[in-house]
Amino acid sequence: MPILWLRVALGFYGIGLLCALFALMRRGILPRFALPAMSVGMTFQFVSLIEAVIPDGSNALTSIHNAESLLALLVMAAFMIVYFSYRTTSPGIIIFPLVFVLTFAAASHQHPFVFTSPVLGGWLVAHIALIFAGYAALFLSFTASLLYLIQERRLKSKKPGGAMSRLPALQQIDEIGYRSLLFGFPFMTLGLIAGMVVAQGTYGHLDFLDPKISLSILMWAVYMLMLYTRWNAGWRGRRAAYLAAGAFLTALVAWSANYFSAIHRVVQS
Amino acid sequence: MNVQLIGVNYKTAPVEVRERLNIPESHLPDALKRLSQHPGVDEGLILCTCNRVEILARTRNGSADLRGFIRDYFRIDPSTYESHLYELSEREAVRHVFRVTASLDSMVVGEPQILGQVKDAYAAARTVGTVHSHLDHLLTRAFTVAKRVRTETSIGTSAVSVASVAVELAKKIFGSLNGKHVYLVGAGKMSELAARHLLAHGAASIFVANRTYERAVTLAKKFHGEAILFEQLYDTCDRADIVITSTGAPHAIFRREHGELFLNRRKNRPMFFIDIAVPRDVDPEMNKMDGIFVYDIDDLQQAASSHLSDRRVEADRAEQIINIEVERFHEHLQDRLQTLVVIPTIVSLQDQFETIRRSEIDRVRGRLGSLSAEQETAIDALTRGIVNKIMHTPITSLKSAAKDAEVTSVIEVVRRIFNLNLTGDKTKEESEKKKPGAES
Numbered sequence: 261m262p263i264l265w266l267r268v269a270l271g272f273y274g275i276g277l278l279c280a281l282f283a284l285m286r287r288g289i290l291p292r293f294a295l296p297a298m299s300v301g302m303t304f305q306f307v308s309l310i311e312a313v314i315p316d317g318s319n320a321l322t323s324i325h326n327a328e329s330l331l332a333l334l335v336m337a338a339f340m341i342v343y344f345s346y347r348t349t350s351p352g353i354i355i356f357p358l359v360f361v362l363t364f365a366a367a368s369h370q371h372p373f374v375f376t377s378p379v380l381g382g383w384l385v386a387h388i389a390l391i392f393a394g395y396a397a398l399f400l401s402f403t404a405s406l407l408y409l410i411q412e413r414r415l416k417s418k419k420p421g422g423a424m425s426r427l428p429a430l431q432q433i434d435e436i437g438y439r440s441l442l443f444g445f446p447f448m449t450l451g452l453i454a455g456m457v458v459a460q461g462t463y464g465h466l467d468f469l470d471p472k473i474s475l476s477i478l479m480w481a482v483y484m485l486m487l488y489t490r491w492n493a494g495w496r497g498r499r500a501a502y503l504a505a506g507a508f509l510t511a512l513v514a515w516s517a518n519y520f521s522a523i524h525r526v527v528q529s
Numbered sequence: 530m531n532v533q534l535i536g537v538n539y540k541t542a543p544v545e546v547r548e549r550l551n552i553p554e555s556h557l558p559d560a561l562k563r564l565s566q567h568p569g570v571d572e573g574l575i576l577c578t579c580n581r582v583e584i585l586a587r588t589r590n591g592s593a594d595l596r597g598f599i600r601d602y603f604r605i606d607p608s609t610y611e612s613h614l615y616e617l618s619e620r621e622a623v624r625h626v627f628r629v630t631a632s633l634d635s636m637v638v639g640e641p642q643i644l645g646q647v648k649d650a651y652a653a654a655r656t657v658g659t660v661h662s663h664l665d666h667l668l669t670r671a672f673t674v675a676k677r678v679r680t681e682t683s684i685g686t687s688a689v690s691v692a693s694v695a696v697e698l699a700k701k702i703f704g705s706l707n708g709k710h711v712y713l714v715g716a717g718k719m720s721e722l723a724a725r726h727l728l729a730h731g732a733a734s735i736f737v738a739n740r741t742y743e744r745a746v747t748l749a750k751k752f753h754g755e756a757i758l759f760e761q762l763y764d765t766c767d768r769a770d771i772v773i774t775s776t777g778a779p780h781a782i783f784r785r786e787h788g789e790l791f792l793n794r795r796k797n798r799p800m801f802f803i804d805i806a807v808p809r810d811v812d813p814e815m816n817k818m819d820g821i822f823v824y825d826i827d828d829l830q831q832a833a834s835s836h837l838s839d840r841r842v843e844a845d846r847a848e849q850i851i852n853i854e855v856e857r858f859h860e861h862l863q864d865r866l867q868t869l870v871v872i873p874t875i876v877s878l879q880d881q882f883e884t885i886r887r888s889e890i891d892r893v894r895g896r897l898g899s900l901s902a903e904q905e906t907a908i909d910a911l912t913r914g915i916v917n918k919i920m921h922t923p924i925t926s927l928k929s930a931a932k933d934a935e936v937t938s939v940i941e942v943v944r945r946i947f948n949l950n951l952t953g954d955k956t957k958e959e960s961e962k963k964k965p966g967a968e969s
Contacts, residue, residue: 415701416816418828429704430799494796497819 265308266329266367272301273363277356280349294352295343298336298359305333305363325366327388332362334389334396338443342400342436348428351436354403383458390451395511397444398483402508404437405501412497434496437504441487452480475514482507530663530862531591534622535599535614536576536583539636542613544807545777549605550582558657563602565659569593572664574654576629578646579718580636585626587663591618623667624855630671631678631847636830637691638844639684644675667858674854681850684843691719691829692726695803698832699727699771702801702822706731712769713737714762715776716748719805723773724752736769738762740776763787767794773803774810781812788815803829867931874940875924877949882916923947 279294312326339355342348411427427433455476459466468474486503489495495503537547552560552575564573564584572587584595596614600607617625628634630647651668654660660668678684696706703709711732713720716739724735735754739745742758749756757765762782766772767790776782783802791800802823804811809825816823824832890912900908923943930939943949 411701412819415698415822418824418831429700430702432704494798496797499819 262308262312263367265304265311266363269301269304269308270360270363270367272297272304273356273360276301277360280352280356294356295349298356299340301363302333302336302340305329305336309333325368327392328362329366330388331392331395332359332366334392335359335362335399338393338396338400338440342440346428346432346436348432348436350407350427350433351400351403354406355400358399383454383461387451387454387458390447390454392451394444394448394451395515397440397447398504398507398511401437401440401444402504404433404440405504408433408437408497409501437500438490438496441483441490445483445487448480448483452476472514472517475510475517479507479510479514482510530619530667530866531588532585532619532622532663532667533588533591533593533595534583534585534617534625535595536581537610537613537615538581538583538634541615542610546610546613547580547582548777550599550603550610552577552582557653560602561654561657561659564598565657567593567595567598567601570595570598572661573659574650574664574668576647576650578643581629581634583629585622585664620855620859623858624851626667626671627674627851627854627858628848630668631675631851632684633678633844633847633851637694644672648672666862670854670858674851677854678847678850682843682846684847691805691826692723694829694832695723695773695824696726696730698803698822698824698829699801700730702799703770708733709770710768711735712766712772713739713748713754714766714772714774714782714810715739715806716744717775717805720773720775720803721748721751723803723805727771728752732771736765738765763790767791767800769800770798771801771803773805775804775806776810777806778810779808781810783811783815785812785814785818788818788821792818792820805829864932867936868928870936871927871931871940874943874949875927878920878923878927878943878947881947881949882920886912886916 276294276297279297309326309329312323335355336359339351339359342351407427408430411430411433414427415430428436456466456473459473466473468477482503486500486507489503490500537550539547542550554577557575557577560575561573564570564575564586567573567586569588569590570586570593571589574585576583576585584598586593586595595616596607596611599610599614625634630644632639632641632643635643647668651660655665699706699709706727709727709732711724711727711734713724713735716737724732728735735749735752736757737745737749737752737754738757738759738761739748740759742756745756745759748754766783766787772783774783788800797820799820799822802811802815802821804823804825807826811823811825813823813825815821890908927939927943930936933939
């Protein structure tokens with residue numbers, strides 16, 4: 261059943277994505293069609309995840325596909341939070357395709373999960389959920405940085421109009437990016453701590469040389485650096501975008517470490 | 530009608546020249562009086578905005594020396610402005626007045642302020658009495674044409690003056706203008722207008738710096754803002770999110786090093802420079818810096834004109850309307866002028882018939898005995914009716930003959946038939962004398 265609901269969700273995300281692409285050409289269509297479609301998609305995805313978790317407990321989340329599905333749901337949730345606070349759908353240009361791809365990957369096959377931690381189920385769920393919330397926020401911040409650069413270029417080129425003329429104001433984009441960063445940081449930090457607790461509990465020690473752990477710490481450091489430059493020097497625009505891209509890249513690398521880390525192997529493929 | 534127009538506008542003259550030929554509102558009545566006393570000038574109107582200074586006159590022979598008036602009035606070296614002047618007459622002058630009033634000649638085509646400015650100029654000239662007949666007719670027509678252009682084309686629908694474009698851009702950068710600070714560097718009409726727009730959209734406060742401190746104080750008072758000594762400009766400028774500069778400085782007063790200083794102090798919060806000075810006050814290099822946005826007057830204009838992609842189409846439609854209206858105005862004028870020729874004859878014809886009618890009534894009145902008031906009125910109406918019926922054909926023939934070449938011979942025939950010669954000539958002379966003021 262979960263896979264069925266997930267595929268229904270995928271269908272709705274597809275509709276939402278198509279509407280969003282149309283919206284680049286025509287005004288007003290995004291809130292009217294795409295958002296309801298995406299909301300329905302989120303509901304089905306949520307149901308699918310619940311149904312996956314109920315029989316298997318916390319272990320369900322350690323399946324790569326359920327994890328992808330969870331990440332997609334969290335990214336969508338972050339998008340919705342931004343939408344309701346700022347009434348802007350612009351991040352959807354980048355968010356919707358990502359959510360679609362993540363859900364598509366999750367809905368295509370189902371593999372059995374491999375990572376099990378007999379003792380620390382609660383910590384494991386906390387670790388995954390928190391880290392993913394952090395990822396979602398980081399991705400949103402990265403999206404905002406890209407939009408910031410696009411909007412800045414438009415304003416500087418002094419040629420208004422075109423498909424990008426509906427972007428929110430520069431300072432608003434900046435604020436979305438900054439708030440996402442602020443919002444994501446505690447999640448990321450707590451998620452890492454939870455992860456360490458799980459690792460400690462499972463293996464009895466923390467191997468800092470393991471790529472997953474070292475890369476995760478690197479990602480956290482870049483994240484911290486972004487916040488610091490922002491607080492201290494008010495970095496934004498181009499420099500902030502490069503940093504956000506860097507943080508996002510380390511996050512990707514840290515994620516890919518799942519494929520070669522000795523202790524954090526969630527993938528069976 | 531001998532209409533002449535002379536002036537400078539933003540297309541022909543840089544702001545330095547326009548500023549020198551500017552006539553402050555308080556001096557306008559005096560200037561108008563002097564214009565109407567200038568040799569050859571019968572009526573006059575002066576339009577003075579930040580984008581143009583134009584003098585419109587109806588002259589006796591169509592060749593009054595308006596350049597001479599400018600020379601006498603401003604008493605500045607003619608070589609500084611002569612090459613920027615344009616002169617138009619007759620049909621072209623009429624077309625120009627129509628185009629200006631309809632906002633087709635504006636820097637931002639379709640902007641609504643110009644109509645009000647022309648109306649103000651017209652009101653000022655009427656108050657002084659320098660516009661009374663032909664120019665009055667021309668201006669009233671121009672207002673109707675402007676209204677027609679506005680309703681029949683969508684040229685004014687997203688019409689935005691430079692000031693409102695500035696507001697829109699500021700909103701693209703800052704989102705809401707609430708709590709944003711505006712810094713005016715130099716006090717000009719245009720920057721004042723932009724500041725007013727920004728305040729109306731929520732900007733929090735205004736700082737004013739001007740080389741003449743008193744002017745800064747006056748302007749700051751107007752906006753409940755804060756006047757700042759020009760020497761403290763660089764120390765205080767980082768307090769502003771939006772800087773509007775319009776000084777007459779020959780070189781850029783804001784350069785890269787200032788930008789770096791401001792950004793440093795502002796922790797890289799963005800700044801928006803609106804540079805409406807010519808030559809520019811802000812070094813274009815500054816636009817390349819992260820977080821600094823510089824728009825000069827041409828950029829603003831470009832942003833304004835790209836507002837409506839079909840604005841050009843609408844402008845073309847508006848031009849067609851203007852063409853039709855110029856033709857119509859001329860025909861109308863021609864009609865009026867030509868009917869003017871036959872009017873003395875018509876008047877004396879009416880006088881003649883009225884005299885006959887009166888004398889005939891007086892002649893038979895005694896024989897009719899006492900009449901009631903109704904009967905009196907009935908007789909009056911009857912005789913009047915007969916006279917009007919008889920007069921109708923000669924009058925319409927005269928009016929239609931007015932458009933033909935042989936109008937004088939028709940007049941001659943009518944005069945002979947009705948024996949109008951003597952009285953007719955007298956009336957003609959009188960009306961010739963009155964002719965300039967005949968249309969009101």
